[in-house]
Amino acid sequence: MTKQGMRRGEPAPGPDAVVLRGGGIERDVLIADAETNFAVYGFYGLSVWVPADADGEATLLATKLLKSRIVRRFLVADLLARGLEMWDTGQSPHYDLVYVRDGDVETLVDAVIATHNTTLINPHHDPDGGADT
């Protein structure tokens, strides 16, 4: 049974905003992830994080992405140029990358993979750590 995911209704991030995703971007893995999102929320989406600024990026690398050894770093403008949309889902600064013009999961994943990105080695990486809230 799918859930009704709520959009936060925030202003869209600017074109120069950074978009982070922990882990690799292997095609088969991304397709499986988007299908998991579809199973829960009824749309194909890939989870990413959008820090507000450089300090926010460092904070994300030390919190939500603490346990990711590598992090992919995109820019909003590059993702939008590939026909992707950014939906403000979940808790800020979480977003879903979606491809609205065509609901096909492979189109979504291929657009993400084709988007220019860089790979960061997370300087805060600590798979044993965490806040235990």
Next chain:
Amino acid sequence: MIYIDLDADLNMEDDDGRNFARFTPPADAPAVGDVLVAGRPDFWSWVVIDDVDDEIVYFHQVSTRHAAQLATLVADMPRAV
């Protein structure tokens, strides 16, 4: 190399900030309260299972220290008979 119990995208969160993943029932069905390793080789964490709903499992990440307080993290070595 870490052994992953539950394949999961740890970027993925629901509206309550919980991670979630799909599993294939019934063979690898986790139960509420289970302490597992979830994620992928380059992005994994010890987690505690919060809820299981059909084929979707919800969980939260914990430190190794906290996981060790909740469960035995190392499996027994097999003994020769």
